[in-house]
Every structure is written in structure tokens, then in C-alpha cells.
Amino acid sequence: MDNDAVFYRELPKVELHAHLNGSVSAQTIEKLISRKPHLNIEHSMTAIGKGQRRTLDECFEVFRVIHKLVDTEEDILMVATDVIKEFAADGVKYLELRSTPREERDTGLTKRSYIETVIKAIQKCKEEGVDIDVRFLVAIDRRNGTEVALETVNLAEEFMLSSDGLVVGIDLSGDPTVGHGKDLLPALQKAKNSGLKLSLHLSEIPSQLDESDLLLSLPPDRIGHGTFLHPEVGGSQSLVDKVVQKKIPIELCLTSNVKGNTVPCYAKHHFKYWYELGHPTVLCTDDKGVFCTDLSQEYQLAASTFGLSHEAVWKLSQQAIDSIFGPETVKQQLKEKWNDLHPQLF
Numbered sequence: 001m002d003n004d005a006v007f008y009r010e011l012p013k014v015e016l017h018a019h020l021n022g023s024v025s026a027q028t029i030e031k032l033i034s035r036k037p038h039l040n041i042e043h044s045m046t047a048i049g050k051g052q053r054r055t056l057d058e059c060f061e062v063f064r065v066i067h068k069l070v071d072t073e074e075d076i077l078m079v080a081t082d083v084i085k086e087f088a089a090d091g092v093k094y095l096e097l098r099s100t101p102r103e104e105r106d107t108g109l110t111k112r113s114y115i116e117t118v119i120k121a122i123q124k125c126k127e128e129g130v131d132i133d134v135r136f137l138v139a140i141d142r143r144n145g146t147e148v149a150l151e152t153v154n155l156a157e158e159f160m161l162s163s164d165g166l167v168v169g170i171d172l173s174g175d176p177t178v179g180h181g182k183d184l185l186p187a188l189q190k191a192k193n194s195g196l197k198l199s200l201h202l203s204e205i206p207s208q209l210d211e212s213d214l215l216l217s218l219p220p221d222r223i224g225h226g227t228f229l230h231p232e233v234g235g236s237q238s239l240v241d242k243v244v245q246k247k248i249p250i251e252l253c254l255t256s257n258v259k260g261n262t263v264p265c266y267a268k269h270h271f272k273y274w275y276e277l278g279h280p281t282v283l284c285t286d287d288k289g290v291f292c293t294d295l296s297q298e299y300q301l302a303a304s305t306f307g308l309s310h311e312a313v314w315k316l317s318q319q320a321i322d323s324i325f326g327p328e329t330v331k332q333q334l335k336e337k338w339n340d341l342h343p344q345l346f
């Protein structure tokens with residue numbers, strides 16, 4: 001590893017936008033494939049390699065393949081444990097994992113046991129002393145509509161109270177071409193009222209202006225992607241004004257957006273727009289397994305594409321702490337950790 005790569009690996013980092021089943025590494029996929037050889041799934045079907053690009057549609061096909069491989073409590077425990085340890089090995093000190101609870105009749109998996117198993121993986125890593133603080137956002141898949149969204153929020157509310165602070169919020173994700181945010185508004189409002197934080201995928205594709213405007217009225221506590229919010233790409237100044245006035249941090253995933261073809265190239269990524277505005281932006285991986293990346297690489301890419309110094313990169317990773325959904329005490333602990341680590345890097 002060259003010196004620059006070492007800097008990015010050792011840089012303490014905060015990861016706030018990571019979908020569990022999109023984060024499964026090649027090594028873990030191999031273990032899953034050997035558990036289920038009858039499915040005839042090859043690794044090439046679960047990841048998008050260097051230089052390759054897919055449509056968002058094709059990306060969602062990849063998730064369907066991974067879901068076939070991950071359909072028991074045992075699988076989820078292994079996947080979540082591996083993913084947490086991989087983030088820790090990449091220098092991530094605080095991680096918010098998100099995942100959509102699934103029910104699988106054939107294996108007896110229920111949405112409740114799904115959430116319990118992710119929590120078990122987080123606790124297991126903690127007991128083993130893995131150097132990372134992990135929290136969980138329960139995800140709503142937008143294609144499943146109003147009732148499932150409400151059911152998910154009810155479960156998340158229950159776990160928020162019983163998980164010792166591990167369940168902290170709700171994610172709204174899924175294929176952005178399917179469904180409409182207005183159907184999910186009551187569930188999201190209920191979640192917010194109960195104290196769950198909201199991270200919503202907004203304007204991941206063009207022509208979602210009405211939906212974004214509606215969901216911004218909640219308002220969410222963070223925005224995922226926000227690729228088409230600003231006027232230069234068909235968004236609107238009024239959407240930008242709302243995001244800026246409410247200081248809603250944006251989670252930005254460079255490789256995901258380039259490989260998923262919603263952004264034409266790294267240099268045209270909307271990181272530039274929001275960073276230059278001085279708006280809180282947080283670099284994230286989205287789906288590190290599917291897009292073959294890690295958070296160190298995302299920081300390095302942002303720096304080389306937009307000419308950021310090591311000091312500027314440090315500031316970016318440090319400021320991400322302000323956008324976490326964990327409590328104030330955790331923010332303080334993380335800030336102290338960053339202060340302790342600073343002299344080792346500079």
C-alpha cells in the first residue's frame with residue numbers, strides 16, 4: 001500500500017449510509033455460495049467490478065440475487081458480523097448499518113427475528129472488542145407501500161426501546177422508480193413523532209421534485225444521495241434552499257452513483273456542489289460489496305477528484321460526527337477519539 005493509501009486507511013471515519021446486503025464482501029459471498037450451491041449463483045452476479053457500470057435497474061437485480069443467498073438467521077448473523085468487522089478493519093469508528101427486515105416462509109425467518117439477528121451481530125462484535133460503535137436503521141423498501149411501511153415503523157419503535165440504544169432510526173430506500181413518497185408519509189411522520197431519526201433517499205433519479213418537496217416537509221434528519229436536488233441537474237433552487245435552511249446533512253456515495261449511472265463521472269458528482277456551498281456532506285459507501293469499494297477509497301477518490309488536501313479530508317471525516325444519529329455522549333467520545341488520533345496522521 002502506498003503512503004497515501006495508508007493515510008486514508010488510518011484516517012478515522014464515520015459511515016452513515018451502508019445497506020447491509022449491499023455491503024457483503026466477495027469473501028462472505030463465497031461462504032454463502034458454498035452454503036447454497038444449488039442456487040447456481042456466481043460471484044459475478046453479486047458485484048459490479050472496476051470500470052463496469054450498470055443501470056439502477058440492473059443494480060436492483062443484483063440485490064435480488066444477494067437476497068436469495070441471505071435468507072436464514074444464520075446467514076444474517078454471518079453477513080452482519082463480517083460487514084461490521086470489515087468496516088472496522090477499514091478504519092471506520094462509527095457505523096450506522098441499515099437493512100430491510102425480510103420474512104422468508106421457507107426458512108422461518110420473520111421480520112422480528114431479522115432485526116433481532118442484526119442486533120445480535122452488533123452485540124457480538126462489541127463483546128469481541130471490535131473497535132467500532134455500530135447502530136442500526138430499520139429500512140423501509142418504498143415498493144412495499146403504506147401498510148408494510150407502518151408495520152416496519154412499529155417494529156422499529158419497539159426495538160428503539162428494547163435494544164439499548166442500538167436501533168436509532170428509519171431509512172427509506174428501494175428502487176426509486178417504484179412507488180411514491182406520499183404513501184409513506186404517515187409512517188414516516190409516526191416514526192419521527194416517536195423519536196426515531198429519519199434518513200431518506202431523496203431525488204436519487206430526476207423527476208422526483210414533488211416527492212422530494214413533500215418529504216422535505218417532515219423534515220428528514222439526513223438525506224441519502226440527493227443527486228438531482230440542485231437546479232443544474234433539473235432540481236430547483238427552492239429545494240436547495242429548504243435543505244440549506246434546515247441544515248439537513250447529505251450522505252454522498254461517489255462510486256455507487258457513477259457505477260449505477262445516475263452521475264456521468266466522478267468529476268461531475270454533486271459532492272462538488274454541496275461541498276462548495278459549505279453544506280454538511282458525509283462521504284459513504286452505499287453498497288461496498290456490490291460496488292467493490294470501501295470508505296477509505298471513497299475519501300481518496302473525493303480528494304483526488306476535487307483536489308482536497310489531507311487537512312481538508314480530515315475535517316470532512318471529523319465533521320461527519322455531527323451528523324450521526326447516536327446520542328450526544330457518543331458524539332463527544334468520537335470527537336475525543338479524533339483528537340487523540342490526529343497527531344498520528346499529521
Ligand code: 6MZ
Nearest residue numbers: 019020021022063098099100139141173174
Ligand atoms: C435505493 C438501495 C440502494 O436492505 O437488504 N438499496 N435503495 N438506492 C440504492 N442505490 C444503489 N442500494 C441499496 O440491502 C439491500 C437493499 O437496500 C436498498 C434496496 O432496497 C436493496 O434491496 P438490505 O440490507
